[in-house]
Amino acid sequence: MKFKDFKYERPDMNKFQNEFNGLVQRFSDAGSADEQLAIVKEINTMRNHMESLSQIVQIRHTIDTTDAFYDAENDFIDGAMPLYMEMVDKYYRALDTSKFKDALRKELGDHIFNIIEVKLKTFHPDIIEDLKQENMLASKYTKLRTSAKIMFDGKELNLAQMVPYYESKDRLVRKEAQEAATKFFEENEAAFDNLYQDLVEVRHKIARKLGFDNFVKLGYMRLSRTDYDDKMVAAYRKQVLDELVPLSLELRKRQEERLRVDTIKYYDEQIGFTTGNATPKGDSAWIVENGKIMYEELSAETGEFINFMLDSELMDLEAKKGKSGGGYCTYISDYRAPFIFSNFNGTSGDIDVLTHEAGHAFQCFQSRDYELPEYQFPTLEACEIHSMSMEFLTYPWMERFFKEDVTKYKFNHVSEALLFIPYGVLVDEFQHYVYANPEATPSDRKLKWRELEKKYQPYKNYEDNDFLERGGYWFRQGHIFSDPFYYIDYTLAQVCAFQFFLKSTEDRKEAWDRYLKLCNKGGSLPFTGLLKVAGLDSPFEQGSIKKVIPALRKVLDSIDDRNL
Numbered sequence: 001m002k003f004k005d006f007k008y009e010r011p012d013m014n015k016f017q018n019e020f021n022g023l024v025q026r027f028s029d030a031g032s033a034d035e036q037l038a039i040v041k042e043i044n045t046m047r048n049h050m051e052s053l054s055q056i057v058q059i060r061h062t063i064d065t066t067d068a069f070y071d072a073e074n075d076f077i078d079g080a081m082p083l084y085m086e087m088v089d090k091y092y093r094a095l096d097t098s099k100f101k102d103a104l105r106k107e108l109g110d111h112i113f114n115i116i117e118v119k120l121k122t123f124h125p126d127i128i129e130d131l132k133q134e135n136m137l138a139s140k141y142t143k144l145r146t147s148a149k150i151m152f153d154g155k156e157l158n159l160a161q162m163v164p165y166y167e168s169k170d171r172l173v174r175k176e177a178q179e180a181a182t183k184f185f186e187e188n189e190a191a192f193d194n195l196y197q198d199l200v201e202v203r204h205k206i207a208r209k210l211g212f213d214n215f216v217k218l219g220y221m222r223l224s225r226t227d228y229d230d231k232m233v234a235a236y237r238k239q240v241l242d243e244l245v246p247l248s249l250e251l252r253k254r255q256e257e258r259l260r261v262d263t264i265k266y267y268d269e270q271i272g273f274t275t276g277n278a279t280p281k282g283d284s285a286w287i288v289e290n291g292k293i294m295y296e297e298l299s300a301e302t303g304e305f306i307n308f309m310l311d312s313e314l315m316d317l318e319a320k321k322g323k324s325g326g327g328y329c330t331y332i333s334d335y336r337a338p339f340i341f342s343n344f345n346g347t348s349g350d351i352d353v354l355t356h357e358a359g360h361a362f363q364c365f366q367s368r369d370y371e372l373p374e375y376q377f378p379t380l381e382a383c384e385i386h387s388m389s390m391e392f393l394t395y396p397w398m399e400r401f402f403k404e405d406v407t408k409y410k411f412n413h414v415s416e417a418l419l420f421i422p423y424g425v426l427v428d429e430f431q432h433y434v435y436a437n438p439e440a441t442p443s444d445r446k447l448k449w450r451e452l453e454k455k456y457q458p459y460k461n462y463e464d465n466d467f468l469e470r471g472g473y474w475f476r477q478g479h480i481f482s483d484p485f486y487y488i489d490y491t492l493a494q495v496c497a498f499q500f501f502l503k504s505t506e507d508r509k510e511a512w513d514r515y516l517k518l519c520n521k522g523g524s525l526p527f528t529g530l531l532k533v534a535g536l537d538s539p540f541e542q543g544s545i546k547k548v549i550p551a552l553r554k555v556l557d558s559i560d561d562r563n564l
C-alpha cells in the first residue's frame, strides 16, 4: 500500500477513551498474568492506531502547512494528545501496580517498567491544560519559522531554501544570505522572545505542579532517560570542552588556510573549500536511484528496506512552497512503515537524508515486530546512533553521489561532525541555564547564549552583525523551542557513530553485524544497555572522547585538504 492510501479519519476521542479505559479496568481486574498480557496486546493495538493517526496528520501537515484540512486536524491532535497521555498514564499505573508484575517483566522485559517509572512522574491530570498550551506554543514556533519570506537572489525564499547560499563560493553572497536570514529573526525578535518566555513559563509551571524544583529533571524524564542524569551530562560536556574545543580551533585554522581568508567569519563557517563544497552530481530522482543501489549492495536487510520505502512512497524529499523546514523520520506502526521527510536543496545535505534519515527509518523497519510502542524505537540519543552511524557505514558508496568531490565530502563530513559536538553541548548548557533560572529575562538569555558561544565556539566572529553579537543565534535552533534537552543527544550519538566509523575501517563485517544487532534491539533497552549490545564505549565514560580523536585526526591528516 502506498502512503497516499494510508487512511486518516479524525478519531472519536470519547469512544476511544471509553474503550481504552474499559481495557485498563479489565487489566486491573484480571486474575492471571496471561489474561493481563492478552489485554496488553489489545491496548498495544489501540495505542499503535492512535499514534499512527497522529503521525499521518503530522506528516501530511508538514508536507503542506497551507492545507486547511490537515492544519485543522493538526490542531485537533495537538488538543487530543494530552487526553491520550492521561489514558496512557492510567494504563501505566495499572501496569506498575499489577499483582503479576514479575511475570509481566519476564514477558515484556524490564525496560518498559523503567520507562513507566519515569513517565509516571511526568504526568498528572492537573497539567492537561498546561500541556495543551505547551503544544500550541511549540506549533506556533514552527508556524512562525515557516512564515519566513526572504527576498533574496531575486526570489522569495523560505529558510530552508536559503541554505545553499550559505555555502556559496562567493563570500559576499554568503554574507548577504546570512544577513537576510538573520534579519527575519531580528524583525520577529519580540515574537520569538515572547514565545520562548511563554514556553519556559508553562514548562516551569508544569514542573512545579508535578513536585519538581524546576523543569530540568522533568525534561530528562520526559525523554525517558532512565540511566543517566544531569551530573553525568555536565561531566560529559567537560570532556567536550577539554578535548574537542581545542581541536575545533585547529580545524577552523585549517579552514582559514583553505579558504585563504585572514579570519573565519560567521558566514564562512559553512563553506569548506574555495572550489565550493561537495555537491551531489544529479537531481533528486538520480539520488534516489543511487540510494536504492547503495542499500541493495550494503546488505540483504537494507535492500529489503529501501525497496519497501520506494514501493510504498514513504519519502517526501523535495523542498516546496508551504512545506515545513528541516528533515525527520517517523514511524507509522499500523502500516509498519517508516516515513522520511526532507527538503532537498542541492547540497550534500541531500545525501545525508538518504543516509541519516534512512538510518532512522532502517531501525524502525528492523524493529517492526515489537508491538509495544515503547520498544519500536529507543530514546533519542540511541536513535541518533542508527542515523549518524549509517552516514559512516555508507562511505564506500559516496563516490556514486559525489564523483570527483568524494574526498571533499568525506573531509568535510568528519570535520563538521567534530565541530558540531561543541555546538551541541552549548545548546544543552544553555537550556540547563534557562530552566534552572526561569526568572531570567529574554536579554539575560541572549547574554548567556553569547557567553556560552565564547566558551564552546571561541572562533565565532559575528563581524558587524549586531543581532548575533547580542546573542540571537539560537532563535534558529528549533529544538530549543520544541524539544527541551533533546539536542545533546546528537552529540552523544556522534561519539558513538565515530566508534562505528573507526570499527568499519578496521573490520567492516564486524561493524555492520554490531550495527544490525543494535537496530534489531529497537527500544527494548536503555541507552547505555544498547551501547553494551553494540560493543560501544559510553560517551559518559571519562576518556571516551579522547580515545577516538587520534584515529579521526589520522583520517583528516591523510587528506591534503588545501588542494581540494
Ligand SMILES: [Zn+2]
Pocket (backbone or CB within 6 Å): 356, 357, 360, 383, 384, 387
Ligand atoms: Zn536524526
